Amino acid sequence: xxxxxxxxxxxxxxxxxxxxxxxxxxxxxxxxxxxxxxxxxxxxxxxxxxxxxxxxxxxxxxxxxxxxxxxxxxxxxxxxxxxxxxxxxxxxxxxxxxxxxxxxxxxxxxxxxxxxxxxxxxxxxxxxxxxxxxxxxxxxxxxxxxxxxxxxxxxxxxxxxxxxxxxxxxxxxxxxxxxxxxxxxxxxxxxxxxxxxxxxxxxxxxxxxxxxxxxxxxxxxxxxxxxxxxxxxxxxxxxxxxxxxxxxxxxxxxxxxxxxxxxxxxxxxxxxxxxxxxxxxxxxxxxxxxxxxxxxxxxxxxxxx
Numbered sequence: 001x002x003x004x005x006x007x008x009x010x011x012x013x014x015x016x017x018x019x020x021x022x023x024x025x026x027x028x029x030x031x032x033x034x035x036x037x038x039x040x041x042x043x044x045x046x047x048x049x050x051x052x053x054x055x056x057x058x059x060x061x062x063x064x065x066x067x068x069x070x071x072x073x074x075x076x077x078x079x080x081x082x083x084x085x086x087x088x089x090x091x092x093x094x095x096x097x098x099x100x101x102x103x104x105x106x107x108x109x110x111x112x113x114x115x116x117x118x119x120x121x122x123x124x125x126x127x128x129x130x131x132x133x134x135x136x137x138x139x140x141x142x143x144x145x146x147x148x149x150x151x152x153x154x155x156x157x158x159x160x161x162x163x164x165x166x167x168x169x170x171x172x173x174x175x176x177x178x179x180x181x182x183x184x185x186x187x188x189x190x191x192x193x194x195x196x197x198x199x200x201x202x203x204x205x206x207x208x209x210x211x212x213x214x215x216x217x218x219x220x221x222x223x224x225x226x227x228x229x230x231x232x233x234x235x236x237x238x239x240x241x242x243x244x245x246x247x248x249x250x251x252x253x254x255x256x257x258x259x260x261x262x263x264x265x266x267x268x269x270x271x272x273x274x275x276x277x278x279x280x281x282x283x284x285x286x287x288x289x290x291x292x293x294x295x296x297x298x299x300x301x302x303x304x305x
Contacts, residue, residue: 004167013177016161020185023157027150027192034146050211053098054131056242058204058212062119064242065127069102069118070111070258071249072238079106085257086110097123112260128202136208147196154192158185216243 007015050058056068070087073079078091079102087106094100101123105114118124131137161182168175204212240248249255 004164004171004173009168009173009175009178012164013181016157016164016178016181019157019160020181020188023153024188026153030149031146034142050134050136052238052242053096053127054136055212055215055239057127057131058136058208059243060245061202062124062128063115064245065098065124066102066115066118067111067246067258068238068242069096069099070106070114071241071246072236073099073103073106074254074258075237078103081254081257082108087114087258098127110260111258115260131208132202134207135205136211137202138205140202144196147192151189151192151196154185154189158182158189161185 003009005012052072053065053068056065060067070079073091073094074081074087076091078089078094078099079087080090081087086108087110088108089103089106094103098118101118101121102114105117109117128137132140161178165175165178165182168178237249237251240250246255246259249258
């Protein structure tokens with residue numbers, strides 16, 4: 001009896017397993033090569049020095065940029081924190097786009113909730129685009145190209161397996177093992193498709209790391225007002241949070257109140273422990289009444305056809 005495609009069932013199973021492994025290896029290598037190219041991108045066109053929010057994005061992504069904007073607004077008194085760790089507006093609407101986006105959604109919202117609302121805002125996209133244009137962020141196009149290539153390879157392997165499976169079934173050959181391998185190929189293709197659809201966090205390029213490194217080298221601990229780092233004039237709470245997160249905020253009580261819980265997914269207020277009265281609020285220069293701190297609130301196998 002003539003073997004389909006001139007290859008016996010057991011031989012095809014071995015070849016198909018080898019093909020699955022080879023495609024996985026190629027995907028890993030291609031992803032590494034493209035990621036390396038993206039990270040090595042070192043084009044930094046002349047222009048103004050990076051802003052504190054650009055540095056924050058480089059240091060910790062969109063959430064860090066939001067945190068830096070919150071810190072700036074709290075320090076200037078345009079946002080206040082109540083005893084439930086919720087932020088609300090108290091001052092005039094700021095002019096800076098990211099600060100304005102944060103200010104507009106700060107209606108008794110926690111830091112986590114504000115992050116979630118501002119993360120996909122037009123102001124955040126503009127901030128990301130500005131870093132992209134300066135060559136400070138890894139190219140999303142390069143990463144997408146690598147993932148598309150991997151998906152195409154995975155779909156091709158799946159198509160070969162399905163074609164052989166259909167052929168084996170039509171000839172009445174045992175295909176139990178091949179069915180399992182085709183299912184494995186289908187799962188791998190789905191994983192590749194999902195991975196391609198998710199861009200994930202943008203990482204700094206070599207130029208971005210250099211700019212960020214210059215800023216961090218020039219400062220240690222809370223950033224002193226007027227410090228020059230990486231070509232940008234740093235100062236105040238926004239710069240401290242931009243480079244070091246909420247742990248570097250100069251007011252410990254506010255730092256505790258504004259730091260999201262590690263397991264928080266945003267949205268609600270947190271309780272427990274001692275708290276201030278419901279009407280009390282905090283600013284960068286005041287704590288809660290009564291001496292309590294705002295931070296403490298709250299079968300027979302077949303072959304391959």
